[in-house]
Amino acid sequence: MFPYLGIKSPQRKELTKSFIAENGLPSKVELEKVVKGLWDLPEREFHYIAIDLVGKWAKKLEEKDLELLEYMIVNKSWWDTVDTTAKYVGVFFKKHPELTKPTTLRWITSDNMWLQRMAIIFQLAYKKDTDVDLLFEYVLRKADSEEFFIQKAIGWALRQYAKIDAAEVKRFVEVTDLKPLSRREALKHFK
Numbered sequence: 001m002f003p004y005l006g007i008k009s010p011q012r013k014e015l016t017k018s019f020i021a022e023n024g025l026p027s028k029v030e031l032e033k034v035v036k037g038l039w040d041l042p043e044r045e046f047h048y049i050a051i052d053l054v055g056k057w058a059k060k061l062e063e064k065d066l067e068l069l070e071y072m073i074v075n076k077s078w079w080d081t082v083d084t085t086a087k088y089v090g091v092f093f094k095k096h097p098e099l100t101k102p103t104t105l106r107w108i109t110s111d112n113m114w115l116q117r118m119a120i121i122f123q124l125a126y127k128k129d130t131d132v133d134l135l136f137e138y139v140l141r142k143a144d145s146e147e148f149f150i151q152k153a154i155g156w157a158l159r160q161y162a163k164i165d166a167a168e169v170k171r172f173v174e175v176t177d178l179k180p181l182s183r184r185e186a187l188k189h190f191k
Contacts, residue, residue, distance in 0.1 A: 001078060002044040009048075016049050025056055032068050039075060047076060051084050058091040066092065066099060070115070077114040079149060089122045094129075101134065108138045113147050120153040124160050135161060136172055143178050154178065155185020162189065 007015070026034040031053065038050035051072065054061075061069075069092060072085050093100040104122065107115035120138050123130045139154050155178075162169035173186050 002047075002076065003042050005043045005045050007045050012045050012048060013052070016052055020056075026053060028057055028060060031057055032065075035068060036071065039072065044080070047081050048084070051081060051088070054085070054088050058088040059095065061088075061092050061095065063096055063099065066096075066103065073114050073118050074112055079117075082114050082117060083121065086118060086121045087125060089118060090125050093122060094126075100131075104134070104138070108141050113149060116142060116145075116147075117149055117153045120150070120157050124157065128164055130161050130164065132161060132165070132168065139172075139178075139182075140176065143176060143182070145179070148181070151179045151181040152185060154182040155188070158182070158186035159188055162186070166190070 035050040035054060038046040038053075041047075054068070054072070069085065069089055073082055073089075093103075104119040108119040110116065120135070120142065123135060135157055139158065142150050142154060145151060145154075158169050158173065169186065170190065173183060178186070
């Protein structure tokens with residue numbers, strides 16, 4: 001689907017680390033330009049480097065940087081970049097909680113499958129801080145989706161939250177009409 005240079009992840013990370021050590025991290029002011037420049041390149045490794053750079057600035061992202069995160073979600077989209085970006089989207093919303101509901105509601109109701117997926121998975125690392133009502137609301141909104149990547153996202157998000165409250169996830173799955181794939185993924189670790 002995307003061309004690759006053939007650089008394995010550990011080697012790419014080492015090259016990026018060496019480059020930053022020699023040249024410094026792009027400044028916050030330069031971040032958007034650098035990320036979009038990397039994103040414009042065809043090979044996938046450049047997109048991964050862009051995500052890594054955003055990760056270096058994740059805790060200092062400002063409200064205006066939401067636009068950049070959305071750009072990364074909807075351009076040259078595939079599960080690999082969207083799922084990796086989800087970690088930093090989660091960090092962003094922890095820093096800007098007032099933007100969480102309006103933004104993710106816009107995403108889950110959009111026609112863009114990758115924005116929908118992000119609305120479902122951005123809380124994966126939240127653990128006990130997961131807004132379970134929001135998670136369940138978004139799962140219900142997309143429970144009938146025929147899209148593979150949405151069904152997998154639903155199962156993944158529920159399975160992740162089950163590590164915090166297994167009984168609540170099991171109850172939710174029992175009373176919710178989920179697609180078989182979502183149900184299987186959600187209950188994967190239940191005996």
